Amino acid sequence: MIVSSGISGLDVVLRGGYPSHRTTIVSGGPGSGKTVLASQFVVEGAVNGAEAGLMILFEESAEAIQANYPGAWPVAGSASGTVHFVDGRLPDDSMEAGTFDLGGLIAIAASFVERYDIKRIAIDGIDALFAISSDIHLRRREFVRLLDWLAQSGVTAVLTIKTDVGGGGLPEHFDLAEYAADGVIALRSTMIGELLRRTLRVVKMRGVGFVSGGHPYIISDSGIRVLHSPARTRWAVQPLDARLSTGVERLDDMLLGGYRISTTTLVSGSPGSAKTTLGAAFLDAGVRRGERCLYVGFDEPAEQMIADAHSVGIDLDAAVKTGLLCAESFAAGAVIGEEHYLAIARLIENHQPARVVIDPASALDKAGGRDIGDTIRERLLVLFKSHEITALVTAISDGRASDLDIARTRLATLADTWIHVGFNNHDGERNRTLAVLKSRGTGHSNQIRELLLSSEGIDLADVYTSPGDVLSGTARVQREQQLAAQRALEEERFSGDLATLDRERENLSRALQEAQRSLAQLATDRADLVKRDKSSGLARARDTGEIRSLRRGDSKP
Amino acid sequence: MAAESGVVLVLFIANDSPRSVIACTNIETELAARPPGMFALEIVNVSDDPDRALAARVLVTPTLLAPAYARRLVGDLRERVQLAYFLLGLSTPVEHRA
Numbered sequence: 295m296i297v298s299s300g301i302s303g304l305d306v307v308l309r310g311g312y313p314s315h316r317t318t319i320v321s322g323g324p325g326s327g328k329t330v331l332a333s334q335f336v337v338e339g340a341v342n343g344a345e346a347g348l349m350i351l352f353e354e355s356a357e358a359i360q361a362n363y364p365g366a367w368p369v370a371g372s373a374s375g376t377v378h379f380v381d382g383r384l385p386d387d388s389m390e391a392g393t394f395d396l397g398g399l400i401a402i403a404a405s406f407v408e409r410y411d412i413k414r415i416a417i418d419g420i421d422a423l424f425a426i427s428s429d430i431h432l433r434r435r436e437f438v439r440l441l442d443w444l445a446q447s448g449v450t451a452v453l454t455i456k457t458d459v460g461g462g463g464l465p466e467h468f469d470l471a472e473y474a475a476d477g478v479i480a481l482r483s484t485m486i487g488e489l490l491r492r493t494l495r496v497v498k499m500r501g502v503g504f505v506s507g508g509h510p511y512i513i514s515d516s517g518i519r520v521l522h523s524p525a526r527t528r529w530a531v532q533p534l535d536a537r538l539s540t541g542v543e544r545l546d547d548m549l550l551g552g553y554r555i556s557t558t559t560l561v562s563g564s565p566g567s568a569k570t571t572l573g574a575a576f577l578d579a580g581v582r583r584g585e586r587c588l589y590v591g592f593d594e595p596a597e598q599m600i601a602d603a604h605s606v607g608i609d610l611d612a613a614v615k616t617g618l619l620c621a622e623s624f625a626a627g628a629v630i631g632e633e634h635y636l637a638i639a640r641l642i643e644n645h646q647p648a649r650v651v652i653d654p655a656s657a658l659d660k661a662g663g664r665d666i667g668d669t670i671r672e673r674l675l676v677l678f679k680s681h682e683i684t685a686l687v688t689a690i691s692d693g694r695a696s697d698l699d700i701a702r703t704r705l706a707t708l709a710d711t712w713i714h715v716g717f718n719n720h721d722g723e724r725n726r727t728l729a730v731l732k733s734r735g736t737g738h739s740n741q742i743r744e745l746l747l748s749s750e751g752i753d754l755a756d757v758y759t760s761p762g763d764v765l766s767g768t769a770r771v772q773r774e775q776q777l778a779a780q781r782a783l784e785e786e787r788f789s790g791d792l793a794t795l796d797r798e799r800e801n802l803s804r805a806l807q808e809a810q811r812s813l814a815q816l817a818t819d820r821a822d823l824v825k826r827d828k829s830s831g832l833a834r835a836r837d838t839g840e841i842r843s844l845r846r847g848d849s850k851p
Numbered sequence: 852m853a854a855e856s857g858v859v860l861v862l863f864i865a866n867d868s869p870r871s872v873i874a875c876t877n878i879e880t881e882l883a884a885r886p887p888g889m890f891a892l893e894i895v896n897v898s899d900d901p902d903r904a905l906a907a908r909v910l911v912t913p914t915l916l917a918p919a920y921a922r923r924l925v926g927d928l929r930e931r932v933q934l935a936y937f938l939l940g941l942s943t944p945v946e947h948r949a
Contacts, residue, residue, distance in 0.1 A: 382910050385923060391933035392874070392926030397865020397912030398897045398904045405901035423910060426925060 296502065297414070297450050300338025301331065303520025307496060307505045312477065316500065317444045317451040319471050321464050322481030326492065327513045328454035329359055331481075332416035333366035334517050335452045340376040345413035348406050348449075350380045350399070353419035353456075365517040378406055382423060390426050396436045399423070400443050407447055415444065415451045421465060422456075434470050441474050459483070476500040482508070486662045489630045494520060510632040519636050521673065529679050532556045534735045538649065538684045539583075541575030541608075544754035545728070548743070549711070550736050552579075557710035557734070558675050558685040560655075567715040568726055568745055568752075569688040573651040574603035574610065575752050576686050580649040581613035588647035589621040590638055592657035596621035599653070607751045620645045627660035631670035634661055638674060642681055650678060655687035655705065668704045675708050710734045715745060718757075718766045725767035728754060744770060857891040858919055858938075863904055865897050865912040870927040874913035877928035881938065890938070 296310035305311045312318050312335070322328045336347035351359065356379035360367045380402055406412050420440070424433045444451045453475070455468055464471055472478050478497035483490055493508035511520040537551035546552045553559050553576070561569045573589070580587045589596055600610045600621060613619035622641060624634060642650070652674065659667035671687070678685040689705055706712055712732040717724045726745035743754040744766040758765040758773045765773050862878055864871035875894065882890055897904040897912055907916060915924040920940040928934050 380905060381908060383908070384910070384925075385908060387922045388925050389922070389933060389937070390926050391915075391924045391937070392877075392929035393870055394911040394913060394926045395865060395868055395870055396910065397868060397871065398863060398914065399910040401865060401897035401901045401912075402905050402910065404898075405905075426911075 298338050298342070299331075300334035300336075300342075301518050301520060303509070303511065303522045304331075304494070304518070306522040307494070307509050307520060308499065309503050309505070312450055312452065313499065313502050314450045315445075315448055316476035317441055317453055318477035318479060318499070319475040320452060320454045320479045320481065321457050321468075321471075322454070323457050323459045323483055326481040326483055327511070327518050328456070328481065329354065329418050330363045330366045330513055330518050332418045332452050332454050333359060333363055336377055336414050336416045337367060339414040343413070344376070346410045347377045347414040347416070348380065348403065348410075348412045349377060350382045350403065350415065350417045351419070352382045352384075352417075352422040355381055355383070359418075363517070365515045378410060378412070380406070382417075384423065384426060388426060390428075393429060393432050394427065394436075395432075396423075396440055400440065404443075404447065407449060412449055415449045417451065417453045420453055420455060421468070433468075437468065437471060438474055441471075472497065481511075486630065486666070489627075489662055491630045491632070491662060491666075510630075512630075512633050512636055514636065521632050521635060529556070530682070532682075538576075538585075539579040540572070541577075541579035542572070542752045542754065544743070545572075548730060548754070549733060553684055553686070553711060554735060555684050556679055556682045558678055558687060558708070559711040559713060560687055560689060560705055560709035561713045561715060562689040562691055562706070563715035564691055564717065567717065568747060569690075569715060570599055570653050571603070571606055571608075571747060571752060572713070572715070573653050573686050573688060574599060574606070574608050577613075577619060577649060577651055578603070578608045578610060581610065581618045584618070585648040586646055587613070587619045587649045587651075588641055588645050589619065589651045589653070590641065591621070591623035591653050592626040592655075593660075594623060596623040605749065606747050607749050620647065626657035629661060631658050631661035631666040634658060635670045635673055635677075639677060642677065642683070646681075647683060650683050650685040652685065652687040654690050656689040656703075671705050672708060706732075711736070718742075718744075720765060720767065720769045723767040723769065725770075727757065727766060857888050858917060858940075860890050860892045861907070861916040861918070862892065862894045863897055863907070863909040863912055863914045863916070864894060868912070871913050873927040873929065874915070877931075877934065878915065881928075881931070881934055885938070 295314040296308075296312065297314045298311040299305050299308060320328050320331055332349065336349055339345035339347050349356070349359075354362070382399065403415065407415075420437075424436070427433060444453075455464055455471065457464055477499040480495050480497050482493050482495065484493070485491070492511050492513070494511050495508045496504040496506065505522060509520050509522055511518055532555040534554070535551065536555040537546075537549070537553065538555055539546050539552040540549065561572050563569050577587045577589060589599065591599055600614065603610055610619055610621075614621060620641060624637065626634070638652070655671050655674070656667070658670050661667065661670070674687075675685070677683075687705065687709070689703070709732070711730070711734065713728060714731050715726060715728050718727045726747070727742050728745040729742045730740075742757055744757045746753045746755055755770065757770055860878070862874060864874060878892060882892060895903050897909065904910075907914075909916070911925055913925075913927055915928060915937070917923070917937065917940070920937075922937060922940070924933065924937045
């Protein structure tokens, strides 16, 4: 049997939750969220399982924890009826005079279990109780006694123990705890630059499986949220022709209709190369079709993006007003990457968008470094896929680095489509170019296009290559004019040639008719001639006979 | 002096655990050495009366309370000097290790 921890991400890590009728120890430094975790466990039972719970508090009062962690106590009123509190804080008038045991604690807890049919117990900060004794043997003995009592009482328990700030090992007198308890979860905090990063690790969990390794978590206003590896790594693959318009007609043509549904497109480029503009066009195409869209900007207010989009004839104001477009922005370097991930995940849960733009996703590197940035981007891409979201994420390549720099990032590997927008310098001009470097499932053009931005909108134009060069801007226009002149010349030459040929053909056919007529005449003449010859032959024969008879010759001719 | 006017002491114990038994012996021995009626001792078994333990926030046993002094002494009272100071309503020269 397994009981939910009240924290969905932790339940995934624990493959369902804590083992029931067992005790799980949670260790962590100050501020690591032990009390929140313990609270969520008890509240979950009270609210969703209709199970009475007991919290024994050694560090804060019941009023304080409900006030300090409102996220863990969303229904303070309704939960308070079935969650009981025991204030275990030792009054500060206490003095130690000899050895003691936990008889009072166990007697009190036992009476609650019996009276209120308690199913879940959270004991928060048990280490504070032991602090009054310097006797290590006493601490060990009494701790094991408590665990024994919990084991035979039939409750499911979570017991938190404070460690040093980073969340290292348990205090000396709890060294047995990790062996004696059924489960141990360690909470760790590390500083990455100036950012705090929290990770949770299941050290052991008897009788149940769990996902090993460190799992990042945050303490949000709705309690602890754990970033587990995605539970679902399989998703429905959309047919190849399921496309969403990019918002740029000729780009749609290049990509056989647009970006594939449920895929992520990376748009990389140096600053000012119109990455955000392509994002705005993509969102605009979405809201025009009535699709819900989400824009997440880093380090620049979302309002700026919306205002700037007007310069290329894109008006997103109405979509923001109607709520179709949700536009948010965050300071990338203010919190650790996991916080950004969970903030975006929550926006997606709340807004249910069909299209998402993250601009620039490369800014996540500021939230704890490249490795964390890569991990968060990877998680986001999986998140998009599992929600069947079509996404566009942008990445800034710095001035020096080429697109090869981005090619090495995991983002370029993971993205389904990769578009690079760059600049082409030629004849003292700097023109925007666009190339589709990769597009899974799409036979795309290899050619670089010129990206044209105007108040009319965004368009693409063919560019011309001369050996070792790509022509754009004025050079392209010049080349276009050159080609037009050439074409005119050729056309002229062609029509001239055509006329000549036509004339010749006419001459020839006329000659042909002439010849045919001559031929016919010839035939007639010949026939006449033959006729004439026959009659004259007879006459000649007769004449010959006459002549012969005149000459008295032979009678034979 | 009547017993009612003595300083009230409450000793919380847990059944007949060794430390509870030792604590009872220690306090009784100590009180026996003082004028009768100076203290009024009550012994509470937390297993029989957990509500009383809860109300007094007694989570460890044995615990000796002196409500009049607003002090409590935790442990089996084997440290006689501590106990002696406690009964006088004084702080121990040895600070407890918090």
